[in-house]
Every structure is written in C-alpha cells, then in structure tokens.
Amino acid sequence: VLLVESGGGLVQSGGSLSLSCTASGRTLNNFCVGWFRQPPGRDREFVGGINWNGGYTRYTNSVKGRFTISRDNIKDTVYLQMNSLKPEDTAVYYCAARRKTYLSSKADEYDYWGQGTQVTVSS
Numbered sequence: 001v002l003l004v005e006s007g008g009g010l011v012q013s014g015g016s017l018s019l020s021c022t023a024s025g026r027t028l029n030n031f032c033v034g035w036f037r038q039p040p041g042r043d044r045e046f047v048g049g050i051n052w053n054g055g056y057t058r059y060t061n062s063v064k065g066r067f068t069i070s071r072d073n074i075k076d077t078v079y080l081q082m083n084s085l086k087p088e089d090t091a092v093y094y095c096a097a098r099r100k101t102y103l104s105s106k107a108d109e110y111d112y113w114g115q116g117t118q119v120t121v122s123s
Contacts, residue, residue: 008117
C-alpha cells in the first residue's frame with residue numbers, strides 16, 4: 001500500500017491548511033490512520049489519528065482544539081484540517097495506516113507510511 005499526502009505548503013501564523021491522505025493499491029477503509037510530524041532536528045511525533053470508521057479520534061495535547069482529523073470512506077481519503085497554525089507546527093507531516101481496529105500513537109505500530117509533505121508556518 002502506498003500512501004500519498006498532499007496539501008502542505010507555506011502559511012502565516014494563525015492561518016489554516018488542510019492535508020489529505022490517500023492510498024494506492026488498496027483501500028484505506030479498513031485501516032486506522034494516524035498523522036505524525038517531524039519538526040526540523042527532532043524526532044517524529046504523533047499528531048492524531050482516526051479509527052477505521054471515523055467514530056473515534058485522538059489528538060496530542062498541543063493540537064487539541066486546532067486540528068481536526070476526518071475521513072471520507074467513499075472518497076477513500078483521510079483529512080487533517082489544521083487551524084490557528086503556529087510556527088512550532090512547522091514540520092514534515094506524514095500519514096500512516098495501521099491494520100488494527102484501534103488507534104496507536106506509536107510510529108512503529110503502523111504498517112504503511114506516506115512520503116511526507118512539508119508544512120511551514122511563518123511568524
């Protein structure tokens with residue numbers, strides 16, 4: 001399964017961006033999907049995730065109330081809506097898929113990864 005992220009770019013502080021994650025070769029509909037990010041010079045970190053049917057989401061504390069994860073299983077796409085962006089949100093953002101029915105915040109528990117998309121928030 002190849003995951004592809006899109007929607008990254010440069011935005012001013014306080015602005016918004018929406019990222020999308022799609023899959024080729026297989027549907028995402030039976031997978032939990034997590035979003036991770038890797039800021040410059042730092043380790044990859046969990047941003048949030050959504051379970052297979054969209055009924056459960058989870059976020060890291062630093063993005064709660066600003067980021068929203070959703071999915072459209074007809075379009076076979078998972079979204080990360082990012083509002084009120086801050087310079088510290090600058091990172092490469094990755095989506096990852098997990099062949100389990102419950103979410104995990106651990107990167108090594110995900111089976112498939114995208115190539116990442118750069119998000120840069122200017123102050």
